[in-house]
Amino acid sequence: MKTPIPLSGAPGSPYTRKMLAVLRYRRIPYRFLPPSGPALKGLPQPKVSLLPTFYLPDENGELHAVTDSTPIIRRLEREHEGRSLVPADPALAFIDELIEDYADEWLTKAMFHYRWSYEPDIAKAAALLPCWRGFCIPDDELAARGRMVAERQIGRLRYVGSNPGTGPVIEASYRRFLELFEAHLRGRPYLMGERPGASDFAAFGQLTQLAEFDPTPAALTLQVAPRAAAWVGLMEDQSGLEPQAQDWLDLAAPPATLKPLLVEIGRTYVPLMLANARAVAAGAEEVQATVDGQAWRQQPFPYQAKCLKWLRESHAALDGEVRAQVDGLLAGTGCEALFDAGA
Template structure:
């Protein structure tokens, strides 16, 4: 199918984790787009079409809509395959998707912590985000206060970061920097000579939060200059910069620290989140990185695990055994389980062509009070 006539308007923000991820992907594909900074009215407009209050959301000139960066990448990989981002080798592609999901979801908490727990960064970023509320008749200090209270309350404190988990939260960022730094000493992108899903997953936090917010950016520049350079390489990406290079076709051994964290920490957490969801509990609690975490159950991440399971189930025996060989047995076993009895219906198939859905949900796919109708 040709997408030439369609133009893309990204409702998003210069401060946003997932908007940065999507922009880098569109730049890599050579897909032209415009960004419109979100505000209360534009979010209502988006939610009327997609049922979701989150950014980014893509309004296509043919009247269709795209949401969820993981699905948007998958959508364009099928619609406009060249230059290809997704590895052709099935086991390598699975690991790329697994790392993308891990980076998207597990680095969100440290990214929010570094932005909202340190006053210098929180002051700056609440000012930036305050601009998005300009259409509301309130003074700037009120907009700034709103963001500081909302973001720190929802995404830091209520998401399990306190005095006991503070160091473990920061250790996640620091160990990821170390793992990526040693990879970028050997090659330009996470899995090989050109970017794949895993690069865009890591880019979400590494660009807009860790690479730009003053507190974590200072750490990145000092501790991991190779990661800092990769952030710029990813932002300056264009088809001509990688299209002639080979697609990654093997799982390099230096991915072991990242895949170890996926197996030992992330997949176990995903399983706990799923069990709590199925039991209709509001909270998930688990031990990881030497501490106990308590956080809200996230329906969206039940869907993430389900999606990874479906991808693994679609592999042939040879590809599955190559994936099993790079994961710890317990992590692989979680992925190899059958689908859960109940999986939330998260995003309708892309592109979204019909207006509205049953209920408006937030970015963790929880029903939103005061839904837009």
């Protein structure tokens, strides 16, 4: 048995939940550590404090703190055989990568927006999030920590672009996603077919908060997409699933529910990713975009420019016939704009 992988995180972190579910599904041993306290003593510190933090060896065996979920998933694919999250069909693998990034970089806006824009959600998060870093403290100190967390996170809404102008765009997009995902689940149990891909775990991570933790979107999720709400509970531990090679979606005959989801991605995620990349490249102080017909302004996010770069590299690396198949599937969805030479 391989040595368990140590990682630290918290239940209120969608990316922590994403990666714990990945480890369970892939049957990779791990040790889950609290995000603070003596269990972390002697472990390296990440460059930026994010959750989850994995502690993985480099080529010389020296531990490093690593925090980016998508590259960690790809590393685990190289180092652990079986139960892969990457479809064998390179065209489907690319679609999986695109939907994973949409979930990680766009759906998370809905999570952050709802949590820090509505009073019941703010109150719950302020009460519980500090507890996951240690609750054996006096009540007044715990309450003070909650107020500090809320003030800091509400101040960060500008980084995800949530404000009175963009809030309705985020909420309408989340509702459409729920409707589309609910329709998809009527015919198959995962985004990628009869077995989950990385995109499934990315969507699951965000939905652990939107469908289960934060009261305002949780009520909406139950109302609009009860299958999706139930799916979240089942995705927590998929270690008992026995995936087969033929279980992936067949892009030669894609389900009717796939293209509408790609259209939604092209409607929201794509224009913002392109505008953000232009702003980062120009050194601009503000991203200015039109998303779903509405003006969108936020601070530039260099990491998302890096995500777009990775996606474009994956697209460029596709074999000519495979790329033509992908481009045919993306045509007319708005997603094709990500790969336009002049974009």
